[in-house]
Amino acid sequence: MKLFFDTKSNNKNTTVKSQKKKFAQPILIISPRPDVMSDIVSQLLMHHLADVIPHEADFFTMNDNPAASDAIAVIVDIGDVDNVELIMQMVTLLIPVSAKPILVGNNDSIRFAHALMMAGTNYRHIGSQLAQLPDLIRDPISATHNRVTMKISVLGCKGGAGASTVAHQLFKAAGMLTSIPMLLVQGCSGSRDLDLLLAKALPNDGSIADLTAHQSVKMETCDAAWLYEDTAFNRYNLAFFDHGIHTHLEQQLEQVFMQSHVIVLVISRALASLRVAKNILEEHKRFLLANPLKEKRIFLCLNESHPQNTDELVNADIEEYLGLAIFSVNTYNVHHNQLSTESSLYRLAAHLLGKSLSSKPSRKILFSLPTFRRTARQNAVV
Numbered sequence: 393m394k395l396f397f398d399t400k401s402n403n404k405n406t407t408v409k410s411q412k413k414k415f416a417q418p419i420l421i422i423s424p425r426p427d428v429m430s431d432i433v434s435q436l437l438m439h440h441l442a443d444v445i446p447h448e449a450d451f452f453t454m455n456d457n458p459a460a461s462d463a464i465a466v467i468v469d470i471g472d473v474d475n476v477e478l479i480m481q482m483v484t485l486l487i488p489v490s491a492k493p494i495l496v497g498n499n500d501s502i503r504f505a506h507a508l509m510m511a512g513t514n515y516r517h518i519g520s521q522l523a524q525l526p527d528l529i530r531d532p533i534s535a536t537h538n539r540v541t542m543k544i545s546v547l548g549c550k551g552g553a554g555a556s557t558v559a560h561q562l563f564k565a566a567g568m569l570t571s572i573p574m575l576l577v578q579g580c581s582g583s584r585d586l587d588l589l590l591a592k593a594l595p596n597d598g599s600i601a602d603l604t605a606h607q608s609v610k611m612e613t614c615d616a617a618w619l620y621e622d623t624a625f626n627r628y629n630l631a632f633f634d635h636g637i638h639t640h641l642e643q644q645l646e647q648v649f650m651q652s653h654v655i656v657l658v659i660s661r662a663l664a665s666l667r668v669a670k671n672i673l674e675e676h677k678r679f680l681l682a683n684p685l686k687e688k689r690i691f692l693c694l695n696e697s698h699p700q701n702t703d704e705l706v707n708a709d710i711e712e713y714l715g716l717a718i719f720s721v722n723t724y725n726v727h728h729n730q731l732s733t734e735s736s737l738y739r740l741a742a743h744l745l746g747k748s749l750s751s752k753p754s755r756k757i758l759f760s761l762p763t764f765r766r767t768a769r770q771n772a773v774v
Contacts, residue, residue, distance in 0.1 A: 418443045419529060420460050420491070423469030424450045431522055432467055432496070439526035452478070455747050457486040458571045461606070465529045469518070470497040474504060480511045480540065485745055488573055489539050489629055494528050496521075512538040542630045543620060544744060545652040547637040547672065548582060550665035554695035555658040556582050558722060559634035560589045562656070564731055565741035566630065567607045574607055574630040575600065580614040581636040587611070600624055618644050620651035630745075638668045645672065649679045654744060655690045660697065661704040669714055692716055693740065696724040719743075 419441060423429045429446050436444055445459055451468045460466050466487045470479060479495065487493045493513040499505075500517045508515040514528050546562065548555025556578060563576040578586040586609060587594045594601050598613040608628070612619065618635070625631055633652070637644065648655065657672060659665045673690070680687055692714065694707070711717050720740040731738060733749075742749050 417462055417464035418445045420445045420447060420457075420463040420466045421469075422447045422449055422451050422454075422457075422466065424448060424471075425469060428469050428496070428518060431518075432469075432525065435522050435525050436529075441526055441529060451486070452482060454482075454486055456570050460487055460491050461571055463488075463491045465492040465494055467494045467496060467525065470495050472498050474499050476504075476507050476511055479508065480513070481746065483513055484540055484542050484629055485570065485572065487629075489541070489627060490573070492529065492531075493539075494525065496525075512540055539626070539629075541625055541628055542654075543633065543652050544631070544654045544656065545633045545635060545648050546656045546658060547635055547648065549657055549659045549668040549672070550638050550662060551636065552697065553658050553660045553665050554697050554722070555636060556585055556589065556634050558656070558658045558693055558695055558737065559632050560586065561722070561731055561735075561737040562741045562744070563607070563609075563632050565735075565738040566632075566745060567604065568731075568733075568738070569742055569745055569747045570630075571606050572629040573627060574632070575625065575628040576607075576609045576632045577612055577634065578609070579612045579633060579635040580617050582634050583636075584611065586634075618647055620647065637672060645675050646679060649676060649683070649686060649688060652688055655688050656693050656740075656744075657690060658693050658695050659710070660695060661700070661710070663705070666705070666710060666713055673714060673716065690716065691719040691740065691744075693720045693722060693737075694718050695722045699724055 419436060421429060421432050421444060423432070423446075426448065429448065433444055433446060436442070445463070447459060451470065452473060457466075468483075468487075473479060483493050483495075495508060495513055495515045496518050497515065498518060500519065505515040505517075516522065516524055516528070544562075546555050546559035559576065559578070563574070566574055576586070578584065590603070590609070592601075592603075594609060594611050596611055596613070598610065598616055600608050600610045602608045620633065635644070635648070637648070657669050659669050669692070676688065676690065692711075694710070705713075707718055707721070720736045722735075722737055739749065741747075
């Protein structure tokens with residue numbers, strides 16, 4: 393009898409040790425409510441998930457989430473928030489794709505939970521389903537399953553407009569603003585000078601090069617140009633695509649509209665640049681007639697590569713011609729000073745990422761979910 397008793401005990405200990413080894417990465421819990429935090433921690437401890445990091449905060453007012461970088465799962469208390477688009481936007485911008493997002497809240501609607509599942513994350517009701525959390529964490533389905541990479545296309549509207557410089561500066565600013573994994577892809581239609589901008593040798597075979605723990609770059613090859621869908625991109629929450637659209641207007645614009653969440657048009661004061669931008673905006677209107685759920689947020693960035701001449705178009709003329717306000721002006725910088733938190737491109741990057749530069753962060757929708765996920769969201773009772 394003693395032999396069987398010892399064997400059972402040893403097997404149990406082995407199982408626990410195996411679980412601890414398998415889940416060596418921590419589990420991050422974000423909630424502004426101590427009672428909810430306590431209930432979640434208790435459920436995890438009862439199932440031998442002891443490596444827990446509690447973080448008392450409102451998920452929707454957080455600007456960054458560095459503690460999530462090593463987490464195997466992030467459990468978020470969303471309280472009464474029921475806007476699926478806003479919720480998934482925050483998940484994309486604050487939870488690395490390497491971590492499994494699990495949401496808990498007060499809404500007990502089955503349709504609401506289904507809409508979140510279709511959008512790429514699990515949801516459980518706080519009042520009745522917290523006991524399911526350990527199984528969700530142990531679920532072998534990859535954390536990247538059904539996650540969305542936010543894609544920002546930076547389009548140069550004329551050769552020499554400076555799209556590569558703008559894309560690089562936005563990418564650099566984003567790295568200063570957040571610790572989520574991000575990628576910069578320089579398309580073969582651009583200036584191909586990313587290695588010079590970074591002062592670093594880069595592979596020219598299309599492979600991805602890591603710059604830091606959370607930032608990587610890729611120089612696109614011309615035989616795989618305009619590629620927005622790549623399994624390698626699934627490692628990143630955010631991807632910037634630097635393209636020169638002036639020579640590929642008709643062929644590639646639909647691809648850009650279909651795949652991008654946000655578009656930044658880089659223009660100069662030259663009329664040729666403005667004509668290209670005008671054509672892009674008109675093509676977008678025509679695109680929306682056939683794809684009404686694919687509307688993109690488009691920002692105008694005026695990049696000044698030389699001192700302004702008196703005979704050049706002024707901002708008001710440009711805005712009137714394009715029918716769109718200039719969001720950012722990257723003024724000519726003769727000294728090529730380093731990017732600062734006061735620069736217009738830093739502010740644009742903060743806006744793209746929903747990062748508040750004021751003392752009172754606000755919630756706002758930055759990008760739309762892919763069309764195939766909208767159906768579930770729109771049918772949800774919220």
